[in-house]
Amino acid sequence: xxxxxxxxxxxxxxxxxxxxxxxxxxxxLPGESKDIDVSIDLCGPGAEAHLKGMYLCNGNxxxxxxxxxxxxxxxxxxxxxxxxxxxGSAQVSFGGTIxxxxxxxxxxxxxxxxxxxxxxEAKVDTKPQLEIYADDVKCSHGATVGQLNEDELFxxxxxxxxxxxxxxxxxxxxxxxxxxxxxxxxxxxxLYHVLE
Amino acid sequence: MLLEIKNLHARVEDKEILNGIxxxxxxxEVHAIMGPNGAGKSTLAAVxxxxxxYEVTEGTVLFQGKDLLAMAPxxxxxxxxxxxxxxxxxxxxxxxxxxxKAAVNAKRKASGxxxxxxxxxxxxxxxxxxxxxxxxxxxxxxxxxxFSGGEKKRNEIFQMALLDPALSxxxxxxxxxxxxxLKIVADGVNTLRSPEKSAIIVTHYHKLLEYVQPDFVxxxxxxxxxxxxxxxxxxxxxxxxxxxx
Numbered sequence: 212x213x214x215x216x217x218x219x220x221x222x223x224x225x226x227x228x229x230x231x232x233x234x235x236x237x238x239x240l241p242g243e244s245k246d247i248d249v250s251i252d253l254c255g256p257g258a259e260a261h262l263k264g265m266y267l268c269n270g271n272x273x274x275x276x277x278x279x280x281x282x283x284x285x286x287x288x289x290x291x292x293x294x295x296x297x298x299g300s301a302q303v304s305f306g307g308t309i310x311x312x313x314x315x316x317x318x319x320x321x322x323x324x325x326x327x328x329x330x331x332e333a334k335v336d337t338k339p340q341l342e343i344y345a346d347d348v349k350c351s352h353g354a355t356v357g358q359l360n361e362d363e364l365f366x367x368x369x370x371x372x373x374x375x376x377x378x379x380x381x382x383x384x385x386x387x388x389x390x391x392x393x394x395x396x397x398x399x400x401x402l403y404h405v406l407e
Numbered sequence: 408m409l410l411e412i413k414n415l416h417a418r419v420e421d422k423e424i425l426n427g428i429x430x431x432x433x434x435x436e437v438h439a440i441m442g443p444n445g446a447g448k449s450t451l452a453a454v455x456x457x458x459x460x461y462e463v464t465e466g467t468v469l470f471q472g473k474d475l476l477a478m479a480p481x482x483x484x485x486x487x488x489x490x491x492x493x494x495x496x497x498x499x500x501x502x503x504x505x506x507x508k509a510a511v512n513a514k515r516k517a518s519g520x521x522x523x524x525x526x527x528x529x530x531x532x533x534x535x536x537x538x539x540x541x542x543x544x545x546x547x548x549x550x551x552x553x554f555s556g557g558e559k560k561r562n563e564i565f566q567m568a569l570l571d572p573a574l575s576x577x578x579x580x581x582x583x584x585x586x587x588x589l590k591i592v593a594d595g596v597n598t599l600r601s602p603e604k605s606a607i608i609v610t611h612y613h614k615l616l617e618y619v620q621p622d623f624v625x626x627x628x629x630x631x632x633x634x635x636x637x638x639x640x641x642x643x644x645x646x647x648x649x650x651x652x
Contacts, residue, residue: 361459366496369456370510370566371484371517380509384500 222248229255229284236391237264237276237293240401244272250279253287253315264293265389267398268301268333269405276305280322282315282345291322294389296382298405300332308340311348318348326356327385329405375406408469409434409574409605415466416630417454424450426630427466432574435602439616439641440609442627443649448609449493451627452578456490457483471573484510485517487573491563491580498550503562506550507532507569514570535568539595557588564595575599575606581615593618613641626652 227233239245251260260280268274280289289309297303309320326335339352359381367377379402383395390398410432417425424447432438442448454461455468457480468475470486478486498506512522523531532546539561551559560580567575580592596606596619608615616624616638624640625632626649633652634640643651 362496363498368480371481371514372509373481
């Protein structure tokens with residue numbers, strides 16, 4: 212398994228062996244519904260997996276993530292950061308499970324999922340889960356669902372930045388930690404599209 | 408006249424806050440609005456700049472002869488209105504440079520001008536930052552994130568200098584400032600004074616007004632202007648408080 216970052220296929224099972232590092236990047240842009248079902252086993256000591264994902268959903272799209280991160284050996288590390296925006300009447304579900312096996316001591320596992328809903332019709336359901344069977348572990352998970360910050364929006368508008376541009380700036384800054392290099396322009400265009 | 412407020416009534420949710428404000432501001436004038444907490448000072452600033460959540464129930468506001476209340480907040484900015492926030496907002500992920508470039512270019516676009524060249528913009532920004540003694544590295548910082556109280560207020564005055572408004576409203580800009588930061592803010596305001604530029608200084612005490620001499624002082628109580636005068640009012644408030652009005 213390589214060290215490079217690439218766009219992950221929607222479904223997949225990965226076995227990461229001792230000392231290997233898996234980097235996966237997920238990008239979902241408006242225009243399609245998607246089921247992303249990925250399961251990762253950290254099989255050998257010191258294996259690492261780092262996942263980043265962004266999604267931008269609109270219209271009637273349905274986007275479902277199911278990610279299972281299975282720590283099976285000791286000293287493995289996993290990080291996950293997924294940020295997404297739902298507009299229109301899109302529905303997003305994010306299920307992220309981290310399993311730490313009894314033998315997987317000295318595990319480090321982190322997962323975060325943050326969401327912004329743009330309309331009352333858009334729905335986001337996020338369920339991070341931890342199943343820990345070892346005792347020497349560092350694990351955390353967090354999930355948020357919110358809206359664009361009204362105070363920030365007014366502050367920008369009071370300086371002359373039009374509402375749509377202000378919202379775009381906010382969304383871009385929200386997504387920026389998970390935007391793959393070189394795709395900023397394409398994503399900016401998609402953000403404008405979602406606000407239309 | 409630059410600004411003409413007539414019989415302005417406004418409420419937040421079900422609470423009446425402004426109860427018939429009349430105020431006229433001409434070009435080049437600096438007006439201080441003083442009053443106890445809860446008098447409606449910040450509400451007046453919010454209504455003038457179009458903050459959502461405030462409902463105008465009666466009255467009119469003309470800015471350069473146009474109906475200010477019919478304009479969106481960004482249109483008010485393009486027309487030359489500026490509010491220095493009492494509590495400046497943090498915008499994580501957006502740098503001061505990106506923020507102000509978007510603001511300057513939006514205003515130019517609204518007046519049919521082309522976007523400013525990046526080099527010219529950065530030069531202008533550097534000049535205005537030096538003017539309020541902001542360190543150059545602030546250009547790359549996220550807007551107000553991790554700023555001290557004084558840095559946030561200086562950032563407001565920097566934005567004011569850069570946007571060059573016809574009417575600036577300074578909402579409690581002096582609160583939470585030490586003497587040095589206060590002098591920087593006051594110098595900023597004084598330097599920007601000109602025969603065309605006007606300002607409203609909203610405050611509940613006299614600190615900033617020691618450095619920036621207003622042409623008119625108004626006392627706001629329970630949503631009404633109950634007294635208008637000159638600088639002598641500041642001394643009267645200082646010695647006897649707001650209860651005398």
